[in-house]
Amino acid sequence: MKLALIGFGQAGGKVVDQFLTYDDAIDGGFVESAVAVNTATTDLRGLESVPQKNRVLIGQARVNGHGVGADNELGGEVTEADIDEIQHAIDRVPTHEIDAFLVVAGMGGGTGSGGAPVLARHLRRIYTQPVYGLGVLPATDEGGIYTLNAARSFRTFVREVDNLLVFDNDAWRSAGESVGGGYDRINREIVERFGLLFAAGEVGHDDHVAESVVDSSEIINTLSGGGVSTVGYASETVETDSGGLLDSLTGSADSGLEDGAATNRLTSLVRKATLGRLTLPCDAGSADRGLVVATGQPTQLSRKGVERGRQWLEDETGSMEIRGGDYPRTSADEVGAVVLLSGVTDVPRIDQLQQVALEAQETTEQVQATAQDEFASLVDTGGELDALF
Numbered sequence: 001m002k003l004a005l006i007g008f009g010q011a012g013g014k015v016v017d018q019f020l021t022y023d024d025a026i027d028g029g030f031v032e033s034a035v036a037v038n039t040a041t042t043d044l045r046g047l048e049s050v051p052q053k054n055r056v057l058i059g060q061a062r063v064n065g066h067g068v069g070a071d072n073e074l075g076g077e078v079t080e081a082d083i084d085e086i087q088h089a090i091d092r093v094p095t096h097e098i099d100a101f102l103v104v105a106g107m108g109g110g111t112g113s114g115g116a117p118v119l120a121r122h123l124r125r126i127y128t129q130p131v132y133g134l135g136v137l138p139a140t141d142e143g144g145i146y147t148l149n150a151a152r153s154f155r156t157f158v159r160e161v162d163n164l165l166v167f168d169n170d171a172w173r174s175a176g177e178s179v180g181g182g183y184d185r186i187n188r189e190i191v192e193r194f195g196l197l198f199a200a201g202e203v204g205h206d207d208h209v210a211e212s213v214v215d216s217s218e219i220i221n222t223l224s225g226g227g228v229s230t231v232g233y234a235s236e237t238v239e240t241d242s243g244g245l246l247d248s249l250t251g252s253a254d255s256g257l258e259d260g261a262a263t264n265r266l267t268s269l270v271r272k273a274t275l276g277r278l279t280l281p282c283d284a285g286s287a288d289r290g291l292v293v294a295t296g297q298p299t300q301l302s303r304k305g306v307e308r309g310r311q312w313l314e315d316e317t318g319s320m321e322i323r324g325g326d327y328p329r330t331s332a333d334e335v336g337a338v339v340l341l342s343g344v345t346d347v348p349r350i351d352q353l354q355q356v357a358l359e360a361q362e363t364t365e366q367v368q369a370t371a372q373d374e375f376a377s378l379v380d381t382g383g384e385l386d387a388l389f
């Protein structure tokens with residue numbers, strides 16, 4: 001499906017930058033336009049692929065290009081104030097060509113955390129296309145302010161979008177990795193999962209497996225109904241040259257679609273994708289709707305495998321709304337399964353985030369009250385000393 005991507009804040013901009021690179025690399029064609037919005041000049045300058053003219057600096061009157069310093073209320077305010085600046089950039093997007101908007105932001109900071117929900121609300125008022133959010137949760141060790149920001153932003157963002165796709169940095173960080181290097185790797189994981197999903201709805205229907213190819217309307221229908229979504233992905237490298245791994249697995253590379261080994265492989269990839277690490281870990285059984293996408297070379301995409309995987313997911317979720325299809329990629333050397341779980345409700349990480357945020361909020365209020373008292377007693381001289389004015 002064709003998307004207008006809007007990266008809000010530093011994380012949002014970097015992920016959108018990476019989406020552009022990935023779309024190019026897989027020849028996906030799912031990015032129609034990409035815009036980056038920020039309050040910090042340096043963050044916008046650091047982007048590589050988002051076109052210069054689509055980089056929008058907001059909040060200059062308040063923060064003069066220096067960012068909002070993890071103050072997400074300020075992030076929201078400057079977005080409200082400068083919404084016309086963002087709209088000018090979106091006016092250049094050929095919106096009649098897009099299937100949806102995707103607003104991407106890190107939820108723990110200030111600009112994206114506060115601004116993304118404001119922009120989503122604005123877009124939904126103006127356009128008929130769905131507006132999806134891609135929200136990145138902070139890692140647990142980032143501290144109370146980031147957790148509090150993320151919990152408040154989550155609550156608002158999920159209300160303002162047609163569906164909130166979530167990625168949890170905490171579930172994807174590796175010990176001993178530098179922050180910068182870590183984000184680069186994590187951002188690649190993000191764009192691979194969501195990119196394959198969105199690119200799946202962009203395949204031409206003249207393909208020989210046309211009837212089983214995933215259509216953008218299937219992605220939209222899976223996301224409709226709102227709530228929170230998560231994505232799983234599992235893949236296996238498959239050699240396609242004769243005498244290679246595929247031949248040894250299936251007996252013949254040409255036997256393709258209905259081959260038993262290919263069927264089993266896809267069914268088990270669907271299970272691995274669902275039960276392995278999701279972008280937002282949760283109980284898959286709590287999903288309302290789902291979509292299974294098989295990716296790889298057309299000869300390796302077993303229709304029976306997708307169907308079995310789809311049925312398995314139906315049993316697992318107890319949902320009657322599980323869709324399935326292919327995303328054939330002639331140049332791929334892997335077979336994979338992408339599983340989109342939509343409307344998930346059993347998400348321990350969100351419960352924990354809200355709990356820690358509440359504690360952080362209470363502590364902040366206490367600290368502020370104590371600080372005020374202490375300051376008052378610091379400057380108080382019992383009325384004996386006069387102030388200058």
Ligand code: GDP
Nearest residue numbers: 009010011014106108109110111112113138183
């Ligand atoms: P903003 O510029 O004020 O919107 O804030 P940032 O985007 O810098 O940070 C918000 C949160 O996003 C941080 O707490 C991190 O959890 C996360 N973050 C920052 N940069 C990246 C990135 O490149 N990738 C990912 N996955 N997360 C990031």
